[in-house]
Amino acid sequence: MKWTVIGYWGAYPEKGEATSAYLIEQDGFRCLIDCGSGALSRLQRFVDVKELDAIVLSHYHQDHMADIGVLQYSWLVQNSLHHTKHKLPIYGHGEDESGFAALNHQFTEGIAYQEGDILDIGPFQFTFQRTTHPVPCFAMRIRIGDQVIVYTADSSFDQELIPYCSKADLLISECSFYHGQDAAKAGHMTSSQCGRLAASAGAKQLLLTHLPHFGNREDLVKEARREYDGPIQLAYEGWVWQG
Ligand SMILES: [Zn+2]
Numbered sequence: 001m002k003w004t005v006i007g008y009w010g011a012y013p014e015k016g017e018a019t020s021a022y023l024i025e026q027d028g029f030r031c032l033i034d035c036g037s038g039a040l041s042r043l044q045r046f047v048d049v050k051e052l053d054a055i056v057l058s059h060y061h062q063d064h065m066a067d068i069g070v071l072q073y074s075w076l077v078q079n080s081l082h083h084t085k086h087k088l089p090i091y092g093h094g095e096d097e098s099g100f101a102a103l104n105h106q107f108t109e110g111i112a113y114q115e116g117d118i119l120d121i122g123p124f125q126f127t128f129q130r131t132t133h134p135v136p137c138f139a140m141r142i143r144i145g146d147q148v149i150v151y152t153a154d155s156s157f158d159q160e161l162i163p164y165c166s167k168a169d170l171l172i173s174e175c176s177f178y179h180g181q182d183a184a185k186a187g188h189m190t191s192s193q194c195g196r197l198a199a200s201a202g203a204k205q206l207l208l209t210h211l212p213h214f215g216n217r218e219d220l221v222k223e224a225r226r227e228y229d230g231p232i233q234l235a236y237e238g239w240v241w242q243g
């Protein structure tokens with residue numbers, strides 16, 4: 001299982017980059033996790049857009065799905081050029097009617113998931129757990145055999161995340177604020193809370209992502225390290241984990 005960071009900013013992308021977007025691959029199956037602002041452009045450094053096999057969205061905030069519309073245009077253009085009628089499945093929760101409706105298009109098909117669902121998407125088994133966020137949002141636990149990746153999506157610190165992240169080979173945690181800031185008010189986590197989550201869950205490695213546009217981001221790693229003694233990495237475009 002290969003995980004590549006495409007976009008890692010919270011809220012908006014810094015120049016030439018993207019907000020939340022990750023590529024997960026196995027045996028030639030390519031799945032995009034979230035599709036934030038700038039994702040379509042940056043994704044093409046790593047994969048041809050028409051070679052995507054599925055997309056899974058955590059929620060409908062723009063920094064996680066802003067590029068769905070232009071991705072649909074890209075599939076329209078590519079299908080027209082190649083005289084094909086390939087349809088791309090886009091998995092999203094069904095609790096936001098207009099958000100979910102936007103996943104349907106001539107060449108994309110929205111497929112609704114719910115908390116607790118166990119979905120086989122290509123070679124990956126996905127399970128979803130609701131997070132604590134101002135809008136419905138779902139963390140993802142992704143398994144192949146005995147390998148597990150957990151992506152928190154957007155969430156404030158929540159005890160229920162601990163068993164969900166249990167023993168993850170790679171924990172990808174949103175890290176929107178620094179130690180001591182009130183992240184919960186905005187539905188997000190601090191660096192220290194990410195570290196505590198990784199330690200409590202017994203995660204083997206921690207990737208900090210959904211990063212803030214202020215402060216010295218290397219401090220996020222130092223602050224998380226006070227809570228967690230495993231390997232910690234700050235996300236950047238092109239960072240790869242291979243299990
Ligand atoms: Zn976000």
Ligand SMILES: [Zn+2]
Pocket residue numbers: 059061133137154
């Ligand atoms: Zn959000």
